[in-house]
Amino acid sequence: MISEINRNLYTTVDIGERLRDIRKNNKYTKELLAKKLNTNISVIESWEDGLSLPSDRYLDKLSDIYGLPRNYLMGEIK
Numbered sequence: 001m002i003s004e005i006n007r008n009l010y011t012t013v014d015i016g017e018r019l020r021d022i023r024k025n026n027k028y029t030k031e032l033l034a035k036k037l038n039t040n041i042s043v044i045e046s047w048e049d050g051l052s053l054p055s056d057r058y059l060d061k062l063s064d065i066y067g068l069p070r071n072y073l074m075g076e077i078k
Helices: 004-026 030-037 041-048 054-064
Strands: none
Touching: 004 041, 030 041, 030 054
């Protein structure tokens, strides 16, 4: 069970790094992205630090903002 938890955490960290890279490549600050998503910076930081994942609602919004498919944002495709 612990190895499964570690694997899930690692995946969450990878997704967070991907989301951070996408945000930076699109020239968004955390503040601007939080404003576009109608949320606060701590939510963005939580995703990017691998502490949580975006909900379906936020994934849809991120997909629209960046013009990328949801499964790319979540690391399912490269």
